[in-house]
Amino acid sequence: MLSYIIRRLLILPLILLGVTFLIFCLFSLLSPMERLATYVNNPSVLKNPQAAQRLIDKYHLDDPFPAGYIHWLKSLLKLDLGWSATANQPVWEAIMQRLPATMELVLYSIIPVILVGIWLGVISAVHHNDLLDQTIRVTAIIGWSLPTFIFGLLILFIFYGILGWLPPGRLSTWAQYIVYTSESFKHFTHFITIDALLNGRLDIFWDALKHLIAPIITLSYISWAYLLRITRSSMLETLRKDYIRTARAKGVDEKTVIYQHARKNALIPVVTVAGMMIIGMLGGVVITETVFTYPGLGFWAASSAQQLDYGSVIGFALLFAFIMVIGNLIVDISYALIDPRVRLE
Amino acid sequence: MENKNRDKVLEVKNLKTYFFTEDGIVKAVDGVDFEVYQGETLGLVGESGCGKSVTAFSILKLLDYPGKTVEGQILFKEDDLLKKSEEQMRKIRGKEIAMIFQEPMTSLNPVFTIGFQIAESLKVHYKMSNLEARKKVIELLEKVGIPIPEQRVDEYPHQLSGGMRQRAMIAMALACDPVLLIADEPTTSLDVTIQAQILELMKTLLKQFNSSLIMITHDLGVIAEIADRIAVMYAGKIVEYTDTRSIFFSPLHPYTFGLLTSIPRLDMEMEKLESIPGVVPDPLHFPEGCKFHPRCGFATERCRKEEPSLLEIENGHIVRCWQVDRVREEAKKIAFTRRLAVVE
Numbered sequence: 001m002l003s004y005i006i007r008r009l010l011i012l013p014l015i016l017l018g019v020t021f022l023i024f025c026l027f028s029l030l031s032p033m034e035r036l037a038t039y040v041n042n043p044s045v046l047k048n049p050q051a052a053q054r055l056i057d058k059y060h061l062d063d064p065f066p067a068g069y070i071h072w073l074k075s076l077l078k079l080d081l082g083w084s085a086t087a088n089q090p091v092w093e094a095i096m097q098r099l100p101a102t103m104e105l106v107l108y109s110i111i112p113v114i115l116v117g118i119w120l121g122v123i124s125a126v127h128h129n130d131l132l133d134q135t136i137r138v139t140a141i142i143g144w145s146l147p148t149f150i151f152g153l154l155i156l157f158i159f160y161g162i163l164g165w166l167p168p169g170r171l172s173t174w175a176q177y178i179v180y181t182s183e184s185f186k187h188f189t190h191f192i193t194i195d196a197l198l199n200g201r202l203d204i205f206w207d208a209l210k211h212l213i214a215p216i217i218t219l220s221y222i223s224w225a226y227l228l229r230i231t232r233s234s235m236l237e238t239l240r241k242d243y244i245r246t247a248r249a250k251g252v253d254e255k256t257v258i259y260q261h262a263r264k265n266a267l268i269p270v271v272t273v274a275g276m277m278i279i280g281m282l283g284g285v286v287i288t289e290t291v292f293t294y295p296g297l298g299f300w301a302a303s304s305a306q307q308l309d310y311g312s313v314i315g316f317a318l319l320f321a322f323i324m325v326i327g328n329l330i331v332d333i334s335y336a337l338i339d340p341r342v343r344l345e
Numbered sequence: 346m347e348n349k350n351r352d353k354v355l356e357v358k359n360l361k362t363y364f365f366t367e368d369g370i371v372k373a374v375d376g377v378d379f380e381v382y383q384g385e386t387l388g389l390v391g392e393s394g395c396g397k398s399v400t401a402f403s404i405l406k407l408l409d410y411p412g413k414t415v416e417g418q419i420l421f422k423e424d425d426l427l428k429k430s431e432e433q434m435r436k437i438r439g440k441e442i443a444m445i446f447q448e449p450m451t452s453l454n455p456v457f458t459i460g461f462q463i464a465e466s467l468k469v470h471y472k473m474s475n476l477e478a479r480k481k482v483i484e485l486l487e488k489v490g491i492p493i494p495e496q497r498v499d500e501y502p503h504q505l506s507g508g509m510r511q512r513a514m515i516a517m518a519l520a521c522d523p524v525l526l527i528a529d530e531p532t533t534s535l536d537v538t539i540q541a542q543i544l545e546l547m548k549t550l551l552k553q554f555n556s557s558l559i560m561i562t563h564d565l566g567v568i569a570e571i572a573d574r575i576a577v578m579y580a581g582k583i584v585e586y587t588d589t590r591s592i593f594f595s596p597l598h599p600y601t602f603g604l605l606t607s608i609p610r611l612d613m614e615m616e617k618l619e620s621i622p623g624v625v626p627d628p629l630h631f632p633e634g635c636k637f638h639p640r641c642g643f644a645t646e647r648c649r650k651e652e653p654s655l656l657e658i659e660n661g662h663i664v665r666c667w668q669v670d671r672v673r674e675e676a677k678k679i680a681f682t683r684r685l686a687v688v689e
Contacts, residue, residue, distance in 0.1 A: 242448060243454040250466040251436065261454055339455075341455060341503050
């Protein structure tokens with residue numbers, strides 16, 4: 001087991017190198033001048049040929065491909081990803097500033113999706129074809145068939161437009177004022193809900209939560225529905241397996257049969273799907289954040305893409321590629337934890 | 346018969362298990378009677394689909410939906426299992442009646458160690474601690490002939506060979522010292538050499554544990570090896586029921602006769618391999634009269650119209666056939682050596 005994890009960890013840098021290489025290939029399709037634009041914070045520099053040339057030399061933008069790649073990698077390691085015109089700050093800072101908001105949204109979506117999705121999937125399978133199963137399935141099919149952007153707009157329309165309960169954005173103005181300007185509000189985790197609780201500000205916690213509910217529902221409904229369906233069919237299949245009958249023939253009670261013998265096997269395909277799903281959620285983040293003007297990475301990436309802000313787009317692409325690679329690693333490791341047959345010698 | 350003096354462990358009376366499918370009622374087991382005595386092995390023989398496995402699952406009440414036992418009695422130590430609640434059945438399964446399944450690869454859970462799976466029934470029925478159970482499991486693995494049991498106990502089913510897996514299955518079934526073992530084609534998926542080893546092992550262990558066994562198989566070679574008495578099943582009913590010797594030396598039912606003549610032999614000159622013509626009838630549309638008549642070389646008008654009932658023809662030899670006398674004559678004509686070699 002340990003050797004499996006170590007082996008997977010050793011391959012990791014190689015995969016990441018491959019990722020950077022691909023992104024640099026795309027990057028080098030741009031002319032040196034265009035690439036320079038991703039590094040300068042003052043566009044007027046580009047109008048002065050000598051100053052521009054100096055910067056091109058400084059960033060090695062004119063070098064042959066391999067040399068250029070190595071210099072680019074070096075600057076990546078120094079976290080110098082260029083300048084984001086959209087955010088009006090260096091790309092790395094822009095990412096770090098927006099990451100907590102997105103993480104808060106994604107984590108709050110993923111945890112209930114995995115727990116509730118698997119739980120309902122198992123229940124649905126155990127109560128195969130009952131009313132309960134039918135209800136769960138219909139709800140899941142609706143979620144599965146609604147595109148995120150339509151579902152998001154519907155939620156926004158009903159809960160903000162008509163009812164006015166769940167506003168867009170991340171915080172109300174008064175709360176923003178306290179959170180970002182007040183000296184007394186300490187940022188421990190940069191998750192506003194958690195920080196508000198740690199600061200003992202229930203009113204801010206409630207305000208942040210109200211802003212989070214609609215995006216969480218939008219982001220998670222489709223994944224929840226998908227995970228449920230996979231768990232249900234996998235569970236149904238597992239319950240028909242011979243070893244389930246063996247367990248019953250040993251006198252094991254039904255609860256242990258379902259939640260121990262069957263579920264552990266049924267989860268093997270679910271883990272793969274859940275991993276892919278979480279990675280797919282990153283795409284959903286862009287849409288969801290845009291619909292709800294939620295100031296996270298997705299919202300920023302969407303606006304930079306519209307404004308041809310290459311520096312930001314590349315920064316965003318690199319970040320998501322890294323998250324994806326790490327996500328896959330986690331999936332592989334949990335796969336090996338569940339299924340002993342994967343732990344190859 | 347000598348059995349009359351021994352304790353009856355199990356008595357199945359007029360067992361009827363039907364499957365209520367959308368296309369109609371499948372009478373998988375339709376009025377089966379047999380008994381198993383202390384320490385004896387009963388062979389349940391028949392083609393696939395004849396209801397022998399369903400009989401086994403009916404005894405343990407482990408039928409899959411939409412199967413249901415609609416009639417009959419299953420007296421285990423004089424208690425009717427069909428009247429027991431699920432809770433009471435659970436205390437019997439694995440402890441009093443244990444089962445060995447056909448395919449050890451799919452019948453063992455791939456994500457748990459074999460040690461865990463064997464220990465489970467010990468923990469369920471005897472409330473053993475992990476440590477006690479582990480000690481007992483290692484002992485059991487040793488008994489079923491698994492080398493280096495201290496190491497094997499922590500291995501997963503995929504790390505064991507087919508024969509080893511079946512040994513682990515047997516250890517699992519014997520863990521709680523069951524009174525009755527039901528083995529559903531335990532050797533079918535194994536190599537012939539391994540088959541012999543497993544049968545030998547089962548014989549030794551049965552003596553050691555003094556358990557009774559119901560051996561379900563379609564393999565007459567296996568049954569000759571291990572069974573004391575044999576019940577031959579066809580289309581959900583018992584067609585012949587007697588001791589092993591009589592089945593092999595003087596079969597009285599045309600189906601048994603056909604099964605025996607279709608065993609290929611290398612030590613005899615045979616012009617062609619005999620077989621029973623036709624296929625097992627569709628359980629939704631059983632033929633009228635005797636269910637075997639469309640495939641039977643002895644069939645007459647009466648067989649087509651009237652279903653025979655089980656009759657004791659000779660002492661302890663029960664047959665369901667109108668043409669017993671003709672079958673007996675025919676069986677005598679066939680060289681004796683032929684069946685003799687199977688038994689010995």
